[in-house]
Amino acid sequence: MLIEGIFAAVPTPFYPDERVYYRKLEANIVHYSRTLLSGVLLLGSTGEAVMLDDSESREVLRVAAEAAAPEKVLIAGVARESVKATVALAEAAAQFRYDAVLVRTPTYYASQMSVAAVLHYFRSVADRSPLPVLIYNIPQCAPYNIPVELVAELAQHPNIIGIKDSSGSVERIRALVEGVKNAPWRTVTVTPIFEAVTGRMLTAQAGSEEALVSIGGVVDLDGKQSGMESHPSDFAQGRLRDKNKNDARVGHSVTLKTRTKEVGFPVLCGSTATLLGSLEAGAAGGITAFASCAPQACQEVYLAWKDRDFKLAAEKQQRIAAASQRIVGQLGMSGVKYACDFNGYYGGHTRAPLLPVTGAVKAEIEALLAGIRN
Numbered sequence: 373m374l375i376e377g378i379f380a381a382v383p384t385p386f387y388p389d390e391r392v393y394y395r396k397l398e399a400n401i402v403h404y405s406r407t408l409l410s411g412v413l414l415l416g417s418t419g420e421a422v423m424l425d426d427s428e429s430r431e432v433l434r435v436a437a438e439a440a441a442p443e444k445v446l447i448a449g450v451a452r453e454s455v456k457a458t459v460a461l462a463e464a465a466a467q468f469r470y471d472a473v474l475v476r477t478p479t480y481y482a483s484q485m486s487v488a489a490v491l492h493y494f495r496s497v498a499d500r501s502p503l504p505v506l507i508y509n510i511p512q513c514a515p516y517n518i519p520v521e522l523v524a525e526l527a528q529h530p531n532i533i534g535i536k537d538s539s540g541s542v543e544r545i546r547a548l549v550e551g552v553k554n555a556p557w558r559t560v561t562v563t564p565i566f567e568a569v570t571g572r573m574l575t576a577q578a579g580s581e582e583a584l585v586s587i588g589g590v591v592d593l594d595g596k597q598s599g600m601e602s603h604p605s606d607f608a609q610g611r612l613r614d615k616n617k618n619d620a621r622v623g624h625s626v627t628l629k630t631r632t633k634e635v636g637f638p639v640l641c642g643s644t645a646t647l648l649g650s651l652e653a654g655a656a657g658g659i660t661a662f663a664s665c666a667p668q669a670c671q672e673v674y675l676a677w678k679d680r681d682f683k684l685a686a687e688k689q690q691r692i693a694a695a696s697q698r699i700v701g702q703l704g705m706s707g708v709k710y711a712c713d714f715n716g717y718y719g720g721h722t723r724a725p726l727l728p729v730t731g732a733v734k735a736e737i738e739a740l741l742a743g744i745r746n
Contacts, residue, residue, distance in 0.1 A: 373471045373504055374560045374568040375534050375638050376656040377410030378674045379447065380663040381418035383709055384432055385720040392428050394435045396718035401439035403717060407667045408675070410568065410657065411445030412436070416474060417513055417538075418661040418708060421449050423723040426457075430464045437468040442572035447506065447659070451476040455496045466502040469572045473501060474536060474659075476508035482515040487522055498531040507535040510642065520544070520551040527555035527637045536659050538642030540701075542649035548639045549654030555637035562633045569630055577628045644670060644696035648689035651677045662696040665711035665719070669744045695740040703729060703737075711737050715745060 382400065385393040404412050414436045415421040415429055424432065433448055440446055448465035450473045452458045462473045475497055477490055485493075498505045507526060511517040517539065526532050537548060561569040638656035641647060647658050647670065663670040669692050676685035699707040706729045709719030714737060721728065729737070 373445065373533065373570075374562055374566075374633065374635060375410075375445065375447075375472065375506070375640070376635075378657055378663055378667070378671050379411045379413050379445070379640075379659040380404055380409055380667050381413045381416045381642075381659055381661045382436070382664055383705070383712060383719055384415070384419045384421075384424065385718050386723060388721055390721065390723050392424070392432065393718070393720060394431065396720065397432065398435050398439040400712075400717050401436050404667065405439070405441035405444055408671045409444065409663065409667050411447060411471070412440065413447040413449060413474060413659050415449035416508075416659070417449075417510060418664060418705065419449060420705060420723055420726075421451075426461070429461060433465055433468050433470065437470065437572075440572075442570060442576045443567070445472070445568050445570055446470045446572075447472050447474050448503075449474045449476075449508070451478075451508065453478045453480055455493060455500070458497050459500045462497070462501040462503055462505075469570075469575060470503060471568075471570050472504045472506055472533065474506045474508045476510055476514050477516045477518065479514045479516075485516050487519070490516070490518065490522060491525065494526050494532065495529060498526075498529050501531060504533040505529075505531055506640075507532065508538075509535060510538040512538065520547045523548060524551040524555070527552040530556070533558065534638040534640065534656070536640045536642050540643040540646055542646050542653050545639060545641055545646075545650045545655050546653035552637040552639065557634050557636050559632050560635055561630050564629050564631060566631075566633060569628070573628060643701075645693055645701060647673050648677060648685055651685075660696075661700045661708050662692065662711075665699070665708060665715045665717060666692065666695075666741070666744050692744060695744060698740060699737060703733065707733070707737060710734055711741060714738055714741055 385396040387393050414433055437446060448470045450458055450461035450465060452461060458475060465473055477485055478493065494507060507523060509518045523535055535548065537545060563569060639654065641650035641655045641658045642660060644660045644662035657674060660670060673685055673688040676688050699711050705722050705726055709722060710729050712719030
């Protein structure tokens with residue numbers, strides 16, 4: 373699986389009585405699917421994952437997966453305090469066709485999280501997880517800053533494919549990139565323009581194969597060239613483009629064209645405030661809370677950097693620096709959720725004991741986002 377670009381760390385919406393507002397989650401995911409984001413993360417820190425029970429977590433994963441466009445990479449936060457519980461949620465994510473899982477270190481027995489214990493935890497999860505594993509380092513919440521040397525050792529595991537580092541340190545990102553440079557390279561399937569091919573894209577195409585077979589058509593799934601253009605989102609809606617309908621009815625094949633790409637061990641930053649610096653230090657992208665309320669603004673930094681327009685990238689970074697630092701870094705989940713409300717997404721309430729923002733803080737958030745609307 374190709375993991376690069378900008379991902380939104382999606383909040384979990386709640387009713388005022390703290391029930392999960394699944395319909396609003398669905399609407400948000402549909403909205404994110406229309407952006408240029410590479411994908412979304414469910415049940416990360418921004419998703420208030422520690423506030424949800426197991427049944428709620430599974431339902432959040434199901435609803436989001438069913439609402440997401442198939443070309444968006446889906447990452448599920450599955451960390452629990454035990455290997456057994458973490459693997460169980462990873463298995464649920466696999467059932468809903470997620471592409472990877474994000475796993476942080478256990479927190480309750482933090483004083484006993486020795487290097488040996490952390491290695492054992494991540495390796496045991498990776499051995500048993502049906503999905504590729506991304507390490508999650510978030511020392512602000514989990515009282516353990518995973519040493520770079522330990523990450524480099526874990527990067528040798530065939531089912532551990534990357535790390536999200538939310539330390540906020542560009543120097544640490546640089547050290548991680550250097551530390552994992554000897555990790556095994558992997559061959560991943562991508563589109564002709566080097567974007568990720570997700571499992572749901574392949575599943576959707578397989579579904580279209582059954583439909584075409586019933587009317588005499590044949591779907592070629594081996595990635596060979598054909599004379600027929602297709603697009604993943606068309607398959608997601610259970611239809612072909614209008615210009616292909618006649619060909620399908622007379623038995624022509626439909627091909628999801630793919631190629632392969634060699635990739636290393638991606639390091640993704642978790643801090644919008646240091647996004648550009650992290651990209652310059654070698655990060656493959658970012659999974660950030662600020663992208664949940666301002667996805668376009670975050671994406672513009674990445675695209676400018678990707679196009680090697682460093683002056684524009686710096687301007688785009690400066691545009692969001694203060695807002696992201698205040699809203700995410702200082703106000704936390706309540707600030708992020710109100711920013712989502714203000715910027716066209718449903719943020720809603722946080723779960724207690726997290727407190728809502730005051731009227732004065734709401735006005736401050738609105739001022740910070742005045743030039744960062746979607």
